[in-house]
Amino acid sequence: MSETVSFRHATAADVPAIVAMLADDPLGARREGDPHDERYLAAFARIDADPHDELIVAERDGEVVGTMQLTYLAGLSRLGAERCQIEAVRVAASARGRGLGRGMIQWAVDRARARGCAMVQLTSDKSRTDAHRFYGSLGFAASHEGFKLSLS
Template sequence: MTVNFRRAVKTDVPAIVAMLADDPLGATRENAADMSAYFDAFDSIDADPGELLIVADRDGEVVGTLQLTFLHGLSRGGAIRAQIEAVRVRSDARSGGLGKRLIEWAIDESRRRGCHLVQLTSDRTRVDAHRFYEKLGFSGTHLGYKLTLV
């Protein structure tokens, strides 16, 4: 079966949300019972030229996703950074290299857009994900902080 990467469309949102909710952390953060906020968020992401919501499509089914955000800044000589977020592979499609292909696609797209740096964050509890990202060449160089507002 062939997997293609494409820009997400609105009808992909339920499948994306299902993948976001399909782990212990996501199960506590996502509320698939009320999809309206997800559809609103999709509309904002889709309209923003600095955002790409990508899905991995296998024979018409969404089996993976990630969001790629392009950040323009003054630091690093005005460099553009790419931020990878919400990387997910559907549970029945894991361990076949799809996650690696998604990240490699994001890195290639970042290069194509002139980015100097690709960055991502990963929850401290996702130890397997940390090993995965390190195998792909990422290094844990920074300590991140978050402030919940809602």
């Protein structure tokens, strides 16, 4: 990541840019809606109020160029260890191919380690084969088979 990028907690003003990044691929384009829809702001308020959730943005020259959500999960397994779940990792089209995604994941791993998490985990849609190679190059192992049940 040769350019100067800073990481910070997202604000409500960042929500439209975040939603635009979520929608900027074939899967997201089918799932996302108007970035100004009040449901996004309601979801942001819930995330922002929860000390176990962090919505993070990567910023370069005042522009939001990346986002990810970190959720800290308590559990009894592994002697009660906390896990960090990384979700919704996106890099703006204008910033791709410059190492930002790698920098974002390293930042998240360092943050989880500093918090005392025993593990960092993430999921990636089966169709995202490039993302799977990317996460593998960062040391993540495809260790589980995931299942989802849509309720809407």
